Structures are given as C-alpha cells and as structure tokens.
Amino acid sequence: MRLNPNCIRLEQNYLFSEIALRVRNFQAAHPEREILSLGINDVTRPLAPAVCDAMAEASREMQRAETFHGYGAAEGELFLREAIAGYYKQHGVSVDAEDIFIGDGAKSDLSNLCDLFTPDCTVLLPDPVYPVFYDTSVMAGRKILFSRGSRENGFLPMPDDTVRADLIYLCSPNNPTGAVYSRAQLRRWVEFAHETGACIIFDAAYEAYIRSASLPRSIFEIAGAETCAIEIGSFSKMAGFTGVRCSWMIVPRALTESGHSLQKLWRRRQSTKYNGTSYVVQRGAAAVFTPAGQRQVRGDVTYYMENAGLIRNALRRGGVFSTGGEHAPYVWMQCPGGARSWDCFDSLLSRYGIVSAPGAGFGAGGEGWIRFSSFGSLETTKKAAEKLADIEWDSFAVFAGGHI
Ligand code: PLP
Numbered sequence: 001m002r003l004n005p006n007c008i009r010l011e012q013n014y015l016f017s018e019i020a021l022r023v024r025n026f027q028a029a030h031p032e033r034e035i036l037s038l039g040i041n042d043v044t045r046p047l048a049p050a051v052c053d054a055m056a057e058a059s060r061e062m063q064r065a066e067t068f069h070g071y072g073a074a075e076g077e078l079f080l081r082e083a084i085a086g087y088y089k090q091h092g093v094s095v096d097a098e099d100i101f102i103g104d105g106a107k108s109d110l111s112n113l114c115d116l117f118t119p120d121c122t123v124l125l126p127d128p129v130y131p132v133f134y135d136t137s138v139m140a141g142r143k144i145l146f147s148r149g150s151r152e153n154g155f156l157p158m159p160d161d162t163v164r165a166d167l168i169y170l171c172s173p174n175n176p177t178g179a180v181y182s183r184a185q186l187r188r189w190v191e192f193a194h195e196t197g198a199c200i201i202f203d204a205a206y207e208a209y210i211r212s213a214s215l216p217r218s219i220f221e222i223a224g225a226e227t228c229a230i231e232i233g234s235f236s237k238m239a240g241f242t243g244v245r246c247s248w249m250i251v252p253r254a255l256t257e258s259g260h261s262l263q264k265l266w267r268r269r270q271s272t273k274y275n276g277t278s279y280v281v282q283r284g285a286a287a288v289f290t291p292a293g294q295r296q297v298r299g300d301v302t303y304y305m306e307n308a309g310l311i312r313n314a315l316r317r318g319g320v321f322s323t324g325g326e327h328a329p330y331v332w333m334q335c336p337g338g339a340r341s342w343d344c345f346d347s348l349l350s351r352y353g354i355v356s357a358p359g360a361g362f363g364a365g366g367e368g369w370i371r372f373s374s375f376g377s378l379e380t381t382k383k384a385a386e387k388l389a390d391i392e393w394d395s396f397a398v399f400a401g402g403h404i
Contacts, residue, residue: 006141015131015361016040022346023355036384038311038372039355041175043240045303047284048296051239054287058280072276075267076102076248080282083289084233084248093218095250099263101270102277102285103247106205106234107132113201113230113249114140115269116262117167124165126157128176128359128366130203133169142167148365151334155179155323159192168198170219173206176362176371177332178324183216190219193228199255199262200229208238208301210327226252230262237329237375239288239297246277246285304329307374307381314389331372332359339398344370347398352387 013021019039027035061067075081081097088095103109110132119141125133127146137144145165147157155177170189172181181189193200202219210217219225231250235241251263277285287293308325315322315333325331333356335344341358348354348370357373359366374381 004139006139009138010135014135015357018361019345019355019357022349026349033353034383035353035355036380036387037355037376038374038381038384039357040373041375042242043237043300043304043375044377045240045300047240047244048288048293048300050287050290050293050296051244051284055280055284058283062280069279072279072282074270074274074276076100076277077279077282077286080286081248083286087289088218088220091217091221093220095218095220096253099250099252101249101251101266102282103249103274104245104277104281105236106203106232106247109232109247109249110201110203111136111139112269112273113232114142115273116265117199121166122164123167123169124163124198125169125363126171126174127364128155128362128369129169130171130175131362133171133203134363146363146365149174149177149179150365151321151323155332156181156185158185158188161192164196165198168193168200169203170200171203171205172216173209173328174324174330175206175328176330176357176359176366177369178326178328178330179332180210180215180327183214183221186216186219186222186225190222190225190228194224198228199257200225202229202231204231205234206237206328207233208297209305209329211305212327215327220250220252226254228255230255235285235288238301239285239293240300241281241285244281244284246281303378304374307376307378310381310385311372311374311388314385317389318391318393320391320393325372325374329374331374333370333372335359335368335370335398336393336396337398338368341367341370343398347396352384352391354384354387 080102081100084100085095085097122143123137124145127148149155149157156179207217219229219231233248235246251266253263255262288297311331312325320336322331322333341360345356345358348356357371359369
C-alpha cells in the first residue's frame with residue numbers, strides 16, 4: 001500500500017484532543033478537584049424548542065408514505081436556502097437562494113471545498129489560525145503562507161502586497177482571537193483578491209455574535225466580493241447544532257475562473273459526493289429563522305455573550321491584557337510575564353482547575369496567548385471568573401513544563 005504523505009505530515013494530536021488528555025490526566029491524579037472548563041469549542045445550551053418541534057414534526061412526516069423523504073437535493077432543500085437568503089436580507093445583504101448550498105457542518109465544507117482547487121495551489125492563512133484551515137490545507141498538499149496577527153494589528157492581519165496566494169482564508173469574528181474585521185478592512189481584502197486573482201474563503205461561523213450594525217457579518221456586504229469570494233456559515237454556534245450538524249456555503253453565480261463557473265463545479269462535485277443534509281435536520285435549521293426560533297437562539301447567543309463579559313471583566317480587574325469577547329464568544333489573553341501558552345494552561349489548570357485553550361495550538365502567532373471560551377454554563381463561568389479576577393497576574397509565576 002502507499003499512504004498519502006500529506007496525512008503523515010499532520011501533527012499527531014488535534015489541539016482539543018491534547019487538551020482533553022491533559023485534563024483527564026489531571027483529574028485522574030486529583031479526583032477531588034473541581035474542573036471549570038473555559039476550554040473547548042462546544043456549546044452547552046440545549047436546542048431551541050422551535051428547532052426541536054420542527055424536527056419532531058419532520059420525523060413524523062418520515063413515518064408516513066405520503067410525506068416520506070428519500071434522497072434530497074444535493075444543494076439542500078429550497079425552503080432552507082430561501083430562509084437563509086431571507087436572513088441575509090434582514091442584514092441588508094442580497095444573496096440568491098440559487099447560490100446557497102446546504103452542508104453537514106462548516107468543518108466538512110471547509111475540507112470538501114479543497115476539491116475545487118488544484119492541489120499545488122498556495123493558500124494564505126491567518127496566524128493564529130482555526131486549526132481546520134491549516135489541517136485541511138496540509139491534507140490537500142497545499143503550499144501554506146501565513147499573515148500574522150499580533151497585539152499591534154489587533155489580530156486583524158491585512159494584505160501584504162509582496163505575497164501572492166491562490167486562496168485567502170479569513171475568519172471574522174475570529175476563532176481564536178475574537179477579532180472582527182471592519183468593512184474598510186474587508187474592502188481592502190476584496191481589492192487585494194481582485195488585484196492578485198485570488199479567491200477568498202470567508203468563514204462566518206460566528207456572525208451571529210456581532211452586536212454592532214457597523215461591523216460586517218458577511219463578505220458579501222462588500223461590493224465586488226461576489227466575483228472573488230465564497231462564504232461559509234454554520235448553525236453550530238448560532239443555534240447549538242454542534243451535534244445536529246448543518247451549515248451553508250455561498251458560491252455566487254458570478255464567481256468564475258478561466259471561464260469556469262465555481263458554482264457549477266461545486267454543484268457537480270456535490271451531486272457526486274454528497275446526498276444532501278438530512279431532511280429532518282434541514283427542517284430544524286429552517287425553524288431557526290422563524291420569529292420564535294430567532295427569539296430563542298438569540299437568547300442563547302446573549303447568554304454566551306454575558307459569559308464572555310464576565311471573563312473579560314475578570315481579566316480586566318486583574319490588569320492582564322486581553323482582547324475579543326465583544327463581538328465573539330472567545331476572549332484572548334496574553335500570558336503574563338512572557339510565559340508560554342502550554343505552561344500558562346498547565347498553571348491555570350493545576351492551581352485553579354480552569355481549562356483554557358493554549359494559543360500555541362492555533363499556530364506560532366498564538367504562542368504566549370490563551371483562549372477562553374464563553375460556551376460554558378453561567379454557573380461554571382461565574383466560578384471561573386471569580387477565580388480569574390482574584391489572580392495577581394503581576395506575580396503569577398507560570399510553571400515551565402511537566403508540573404501536572
Ligand atoms: N469555523 C470556525 C471558525 C469554527 O470555530 C468552527 C467550530 O468551532 C467551525 C467552522 C466548524 O463548525 P461546524 O460545527 O459547522 O463544523
């Protein structure tokens with residue numbers, strides 16, 4: 001047999017498996033200690049009643065021959081694509097239902113999208129980076145370049161005129177830094193994509209967390225993006241679908257390369273490799289956009305953002321530098337005294353039982369930073385925030401390696 005060398009090049013542990021392993025080891029050694037998780041990406045609020053009711057009704061439809069649904073359309077059901085187009089319209093963005101494709105999660109979409117582009121293309125990724133951008137690019141055999149986020153540029157890297165790439169990945173609101181691009185900044189990225197002939201892959205998985213109308217929720221708020229960008233959205237963080245799985249991708253009709261329509265190619269790819277997201281799930285997703293669904297899922301987003309506020313305030317009280325958490329469910333903290341991310345992670349875990357996500361797991365640009373997630377319960381977040389607020393960060397000596 002011959003293995004794919006690109007898979008062998010992947011780092012052995014996915015970041016979140018390594019975090020889980022360290023937490024398990026700590027718990028095994030200290031079963032009496034309480035663990036307060038501000039670490040992982042997963043949500044904790046249950047599904048909205050409107051979503052569950054719609055899925056229950058859809059499963060009853062499946063029980064009767066007259067209303068049973070077999071294979072669905074590879075691009076997704078029209079009722080859901082129209083509901084998504086309506087959601088964009090509410091935010092002032094005109095997207096045609098024809099341009100929308102339903103998927104089974106943004107993670108799968110990001111990975112599947114690699115099929116559209118030549119294996120030897122060059123990708124430009126932000127650093128720090130959502131690990132899936134990096135890993136899927138490694139597995140696809142891409143040449144990878146980075147645009148560096150830093151405290152100085154607010155973790156919002158801008159185009160470098162000397163750099164050329166075929167694909168540009170942008171994530172706003174950003175995982176892990178919580179940073180959000182302004183319209184002017186996205187305009188510059190769109191201009192740059194046009195100047196260089198690149199395609200932007202815009203990950204909008206956290207758009208529902210933006211709380212200001214002056215910040216863009218979609219790349220398609222920028223004129224000219226329809227000829228240089230693809231956008232990916234997800235129901236995971238906006239409506240708690242992490243275990244249900246549903247996402248959407250916008251591939252505009254106007255997006256072409258050398259006379260080929262990317263939308264046509266994507267439709268062709270999906271019709272061979274995808275049989276559509278489950279009908280029951282799509283009914284649940286459509287219910288997110290009903291008035292009751294919107295009220296309920298927005299309530300959950302508010303709940304998480306209040307958690308983010310507790311974390312931000314706790315860190316501010318202690319005088320440690322942090323950013324994010326304003327239009328995103330992640331707070332991004334600079335480790336005190338120039339400490340390394342994993343050492344800071346270990347110290348917070350062993351002294352306070354607080355689980356974070358080490359910035360170094362998101363790329364070299366994340367070294368020296370820690371991410372706190374607001375997806376925990378209010379109770380856990382409150383307890384953790386009280387502990388964080390009491391930390392004397394100036395004298396917070398970080399263990400260097402292997403103290404757990
Ligand atoms: N994109 C970003 C930036 C994410 O942080 C996540 C999940 O954490 C995803 C995509 C994946 O979303 P999904 O659950 O739809 O696969």
